[in-house]
Amino acid sequence: xxxxxxxxxxxxxxxxxxxxxxxxxxxxxxxxxxxxxxxxxxxxxxxxxxxxxxxxxxxxxxxxxxxxxxxxxxxxxxxxxxxxxxxxxx
Amino acid sequence: xxxxxxxxxxxxxxxxxxxxxxxxxxxxxxxxxxxxxxxxxxxxxxxxxxxxxxxxxxxxxxxxxxxxxxxxxxxxxxxxxxxxxxxxxx
DNA sequence: GGAAATTTGTTCGTATGTATA
DNA sequence: TTATACATACGAACAAATTTC
Numbered sequence: 001x002x003x004x005x006x007x008x009x010x011x012x013x014x015x016x017x018x019x020x021x022x023x024x025x026x027x028x029x030x031x032x033x034x035x036x037x038x039x040x041x042x043x044x045x046x047x048x049x050x051x052x053x054x055x056x057x058x059x060x061x062x063x064x065x066x067x068x069x070x071x072x073x074x075x076x077x078x079x080x081x082x083x084x085x086x087x088x089x090x
Numbered sequence: 091x092x093x094x095x096x097x098x099x100x101x102x103x104x105x106x107x108x109x110x111x112x113x114x115x116x117x118x119x120x121x122x123x124x125x126x127x128x129x130x131x132x133x134x135x136x137x138x139x140x141x142x143x144x145x146x147x148x149x150x151x152x153x154x155x156x157x158x159x160x161x162x163x164x165x166x167x168x169x170x171x172x173x174x175x176x177x178x179x180x
Numbered sequence: 181g182g183a184a185a186t187t188t189g190t191t192c193g194t195a196t197g198t199a200t201a
Numbered sequence: 202t203t204a205t206a207c208a209t210a211c212g213a214a215c216a217a218a219t220t221t222c
Contacts (some may be wrong), residue, residue, distance in 0.1 A: 016210070043185060052211040057188085073188045074218030106206065131191055142207040147192085163192045164214035186220070193213075201205085 016051050018059035023049075024059060028068055028079055035081040039069065106141050107148035114149060118158055118169055122141075125171040129159065 022043075027033050040048070045056040052084040060077055063069045067086040114135075117123050130138070135146040150167055153159045157176040161167040 007206095043187080054210065054212090060188095071188070072218085074186080074220080076187065133191080145206065145207090148205095150192095161192070162215090164190080164216085166191060181222100184220100184222080186218100188216105188218080191214085193211105194217070195209105195211080197207105197209085199205100199207080201203100 016055040017062065020045065020049055020051060020055055020059035021062040024063060025066075025068065028063075033079050035079050037079050038075075039077040039079065041076060098108050106145045107152065110135065110139055110141065110145055110149035111152040114153060115156075115158065118153075123169050125169050128165075129167040129169065131166060 023030055024033070024039070039060070040073055042056045042060070044055050044058075045051075049056070060069070060071065064071055064077075066089045067080065067084075068089060069077045069079055092141045096125065096149065102164050114123070114129070123129055129150070132143055132150070135141075135149075139146070150159070154161055154167075157174075159167045159169055
């Protein structure tokens with residue numbers, strides 16, 4: 001996922017995990033992944049985005065930190081309903 | 091870990107990975123990390139010492155070369171009992 | 181109940197790019 | 202120019218929780 005890409009000034013390139021996090025966030029916002037639903041498994045995202053599991057995990061952690069999802073070991077990550085999300089988390 | 095630090099005559103400053111290796115060796119010697127025990131993960135050392143993973147890995151490799159520890163992929167690095175260590179490895 | 185598959189969690193292995201001395 | 206050091210990213214193996222058959 002554009003690991004190399006064009007040469008940007010240092011610190012300007014969009015990191016892979018940010019790209020992934022942004023895409024998943026977009027899908028949550030537009031209802032592709034509705035509240036209460038389970039997100040695709042990490043390895044599914046790996047296959048879809050063609051990136052590493054580490055990048056997917058960082059992206060998921062980002063969304064977790066924003067309060068958009070919760071993750072349960074052995075089960076998956078679940079979209080939190082908007083009312084359970086922190087106010088300033090868009 | 092003192093990447094910048096005071097100015098030494100060229101080639102005199104103690105390298106980061108050497109500092110880390112010395113510190114871990116000290117802890118093995120004083121029993122902080124006893125025989126058979128698992129060392130903290132690389133990323134834990136990164137957090138504690140505030141250096142890069144590369145420097146930690148170099149340090150760990152140094153101890154491996156000295157015969158103080160063995161490393162198993164996916165599991166960690168383990169302190170070898172003194173009797174399994176080479177004679178001249180202090 | 182039990183074994184296998186699924187899924188997240190953890191850890192080491194490797195490659196590459198950038199900055200600096 | 203070379204060696205050190207940091208950061209990002211991908212790969213692989215193992216561990217633990219859960220689900221499925």
